[in-house]
Amino acid sequence: MRFVIKDEETKRKFLEELRASGIRYSLREELGYETFIGYVIEGTLEEIRAIIDTLTEDAREVLIQGYESFKESVVHAAGHLKEGESIEALLQEGYWMAEIVEQLMRNDAVEISDDGTIKLKEGVDVTSLKFQFKIPYEVIPNPESIERVAKQFAFTDLLPQYVVEIRELEVGKINAALAIAAKYFDERNVLDAYFALLSTGLIAKEITESVRNHEKLPVEALVRSFVGSAPIEINTEKGVMVVNYNARALEEVLKRLEKEGYIDIKAGKLRLVREL
Secondary structure (H helix, E strand, O other), X not given: OEEEEOOHHHHHHHHHHHHHOOOOEEEEEEEEEEEEEEEEEEEOHHHHHHHXXXXXXXXXXXXXXXXXHHHHHHHHHHHHHHHOEEHHHHHOOOHHHHHHHHHHHHOOOEXXXXXXXXXXXXXXXXHHOOEEEEEEHHHOOOHHXXXXXXXXXXXXXXXXXXXXXXXXXXXXXXXXXXXXXXXXXXXXXXXXXXXXXXXXXXXXXXXXXXXXXXXXXXXXXXXXXXXXXXXXXXXXXXXXXXXXXXXXXXXXXXXXXXXXOOEEEEOOEEEEOOOO
């Protein structure tokens, strides 16, 4: 039901599309973080590969592919920086480019002009520079094998992040919002949000339909009835969708319905204001 965004550009584009499609949402900023926990091997590219070759076979096989990707990234970044490129354009290639640029800066191998262009210094050979090859702890099958040659390494980056919550309850609007989100977030995040939103929307729809024939319905009776019917099982063309909830979750849905102007609750009784 919510998406966490860590950069301004993604936030701007995502919110522009939501507004253009008439999708209701809320936005808040909070302190977030990114962490890396694992190991680091330090040295030139050639030295790092030589150290990896001394490891046990299972650890070596895991690391060689990551090393080759890291080496390729370094060479790719150096190609961009030989002629000079804006920092903004570089960072659009991905988070990995920021990591490589940061390591080149630590090596004092680049220079930045007043207009924000970053360029490799004349005569710098990246193969002679010292790099840090970082290895996530979860990919190492046998920690003892890596701890002989690598340092333990933990990194935490505290940074502001934006939380966008989709406020729609209508299925059509939910589908539209998630089609937009699919352009900016990974598939699992979109699927999780989709089914959470869809489940909320379906319960909200059931609530409004149950109130339709009642001028005023006691909230306590409605909650008791719905909780007694949980979970709801919905058959679709492709399978089954099961929505489970408790009284507290149901009360939150009622708050959403009231806030969005679908129902009105007074003196513990609920009445329908408009159809969902």
